Amino acid sequence: MTGGTVAILITFIVVGGVSGAAIAYFALQRHRADAVAMAGYRKLAEEAVAGQEALRAQLAAVNARVVEVENLLRSVDA
Template structure:
């Protein structure tokens, strides 16, 4: 009877270890996939910031041109 309890305990420990290993492996794979997605989002955010800075520069240039046109129109009147 004691031998059966020891055998069952050993089997349960081995199965528990395998289960824990599988869960850890798939959690690691999910974490890696999340890291790749985050790197992609970070790159997208950096591109968005660069585009926004470029657009602000163009907007400032257009505002300057508009100011020059308004000054010209006022001088004509």
């Protein structure tokens, strides 16, 4: 091999290594951003579940009151 060929090979190896490192770095940054977004979605989902549970509790209380009113109306009719 001539000196020029060796120099070109070394240049390609160095450029390939730098390119690979840059690609890996940006892939890692994208993964970190996705992880932050997923944490936000997870928090939003937990808040939605908590809100649904509170709404179910309120609905159960309203249902109990409606049953009491129905019983009261039935006792008045009888």
